Amino acid sequence: MIHLEFYKPEDFSGVNYTLDDVQSQYTSTAEFAIERIRERNDGKGFSVTIFENENPAGYFALDFGDDKLDLTHNPKSVLLRSLSINPDFQGRGIGKAAMSLVDDFVKNHFKDCDEIVLAVNENNISAYELYIKVGYIFEGKTRMGRSGPQRLMYKKL
DSSP states (O other): EEEEEOOGGGGGHHHOOOOHHHHHSSSHHHHHHHHHHHOOOOOOOEEEEEEEEEEEEEEEEEEEEGGGGGTTTTTEEEEEEEEOOOOTTTTTTHHHHHHHHHHHHHHHTTOOOOOEEEEEEETTTHHHHHHOOOOOOOOEEEEEEEEEEEEEEEEOO
């Protein structure tokens, strides 16, 4: 069973995995994202651990900071970033299951939030297709990211 929990330091060994060269082009490591949130120390970033049963299987961050305003004008939105699944757990539907749980997780913990936004590299077809399957919308807006053009996507809650 897949479930989401706010990241705890004891999850670190389970989310401190190495992504292959292709995946690391498109997302940062959990370690990097956790450190970035810690350094910002503004109360607007939240790390989330994806669990399969009791095993940490992946990670993403929810960012309520101003970076989201590059994707939307909605001040009540959150930017989902740094999503990854441990390579040892990939290919089992964990990413799709986790993304299906994000809406309720956000609604339960952040009552004022009414939209999730994200950016996905145009070459990251599998991630783009996953986001489409779980209800994210792409209306043709793009931006340049660190590894090339990114599609800007959103989902109203």
